[in-house]
Amino acid sequence: NAGVTQTPKFQVLKTGQSMTLQCAQDMNHEYMSWYRQDPGMGLRLIHYSVGAGITDQGEVPNGYNVSRSTTEDFPLRLLSAAPSQTSVYFCASSYSFVIGRGTEAFFGQGTRLTVV
Amino acid sequence: GQQVMQIPQYQHVQEGEDFTTYCNSSTTLSNIQWYKQRPGGHPVFLIQLVKSGEVKKQKRLTFQFGEAKKNSSLHITATQTTDVGTYFCAGLKAGNNRKLIWGLGTSLAVNP
Numbered sequence: 001n002a003g004v005t006q007t008p009k010f011q012v013l014k015t016g017q018s019m020t021l022q023c024a025q026d027m028n029h030e031y032m033s034w035y036r037q038d039p040g041m042g043l044r045l046i047h048y049s050v051g052a053g054i055t056d057q058g059e060v061p062n063g064y065n066v067s068r069s070t071t072e073d074f075p076l077r078l079l080s081a082a083p084s085q086t087s088v089y090f091c092a093s094s095y096s097f098v099i100g101r102g103t104e105a106f107f108g109q110g111t112r113l114t115v116v
Numbered sequence: 117g118q119q120v121m122q123i124p125q126y127q128h129v130q131e132g133e134d135f136t137t138y139c140n141s142s143t144t145l146s147n148i149q150w151y152k153q154r155p156g157g158h159p160v161f162l163i164q165l166v167k168s169g170e171v172k173k174q175k176r177l178t179f180q181f182g183e184a185k186k187n188s189s190l191h192i193t194a195t196q197t198t199d200v201g202t203y204f205c206a207g208l209k210a211g212n213n214r215k216l217i218w219g220l221g222t223s224l225a226v227n228p
Binding site for chain 1: 146147149151157158159160161164166204206208214215216218219220221
């Protein structure tokens, strides 16, 4: 089992460029989410999805778009990169968001993004 | 804003000493989860507590969930260098379990 796969592992962007961070899981998980991690800020939720076709905003959604056309994939799009988006991005998936049905999160390896 | 306070932010111990990190939520949680993140790595799930007053053990690690389901602790007995990393708590808010609420983490350093 691959689990949660994120690509790329590292990326450098120029201000104003756009890009998509890929995330795929092969565990048939309902719930997928994107976090960013900055020093001293912990994990902050960007967007999440409770199933194919359903997405919602997290704590820090501005500047990011997501879509969930399939159960497996949950790409994160940076529309116009800014230096403030320099961070480590993690994709995570859970079997469910229903208590007792497997809410623990499985994380990808992360994408280290630098915007110059 | 942050709704789960985690303390301490950093802890530096000698190998063999005990270590405890605490999480306190402003609201009642449906569950509490604990994760460990090694330096340069990704968070890895350790355990989940669901019941009021629940205590679970994993070898040298003891996890507790408070009676009011607002606080939790992780205690490591006789730390080892392999325990180095950042420990996060995260909980699902009672009545709104679509977003995990994360503590900021406790970074543990262990001197050999």
